Amino acid sequence: MKKLTDLRPCDHCGGPLTGGLFHVLRFSLAVVKAQAVNEFAGISRFFGGRASAAVVMNFAPAAADAIVVAMDEPDARALMTEVVLCNRCYCDDVNLAVLAEKRAAATADTDTPATTTA
Numbered sequence: 001m002k003k004l005t006d007l008r009p010c011d012h013c014g015g016p017l018t019g020g021l022f023h024v025l026r027f028s029l030a031v032v033k034a035q036a037v038n039e040f041a042g043i044s045r046f047f048g049g050r051a052s053a054a055v056v057m058n059f060a061p062a063a064a065d066a067i068v069v070a071m072d073e074p075d076a077r078a079l080m081t082e083v084v085l086c087n088r089c090y091c092d093d094v095n096l097a098v099l100a101e102k103r104a105a106a107t108a109d110t111d112t113p114a115t116t117t118a
C-alpha cells in the first residue's frame with residue numbers, strides 16, 4: 001500500500017481515512033509445529049527436566065523453527081490479512097475476526113481465485 005489508488009474506506013466504519021493519519025494492520029494465522037514440541041519435550045524428559053532450554057535446543061533442532069507465522073512464509077502470504085482503520089476506529093473496539101472476514105469477502109470479489117483461499 002503505497003499509492004493513492006490503494007486507499008480505500010475504513011474497513012470498520014466504511015468512512016473516509018481523513019486527516020492523513022490512519023492505521024494499517026497486517027496479521028495472519030500462526031501455528032506451532034507439533035513435531036517440534038514433541039521433540040523438545042522428549043529431549044527435556046531425557047535430561048530429566050534439569051537441562052536448560054538452550055541445552056535442549058541443541059539436541060532438538062526442529063524446535064528452532066517451531067512457530068510458523070504464515071505471512072512470513074513466501075508461499076503462504078495469501079493467509080495474511082491487511083485492514084485499514086481510521087484513527088477513530090483504531091481507538092474504538094474492533095473485532096479483528098469480523099474485519100478479516102469482511103476483507104476476505106471484499107478481496108474474493110476482486111482477486112483471482114488463487115489468492116482468495118484465506
Ligand SMILES: [Zn+2]
Pocket residue numbers: 010011012013014015085086087088089090
Ligand atoms: Zn473507521
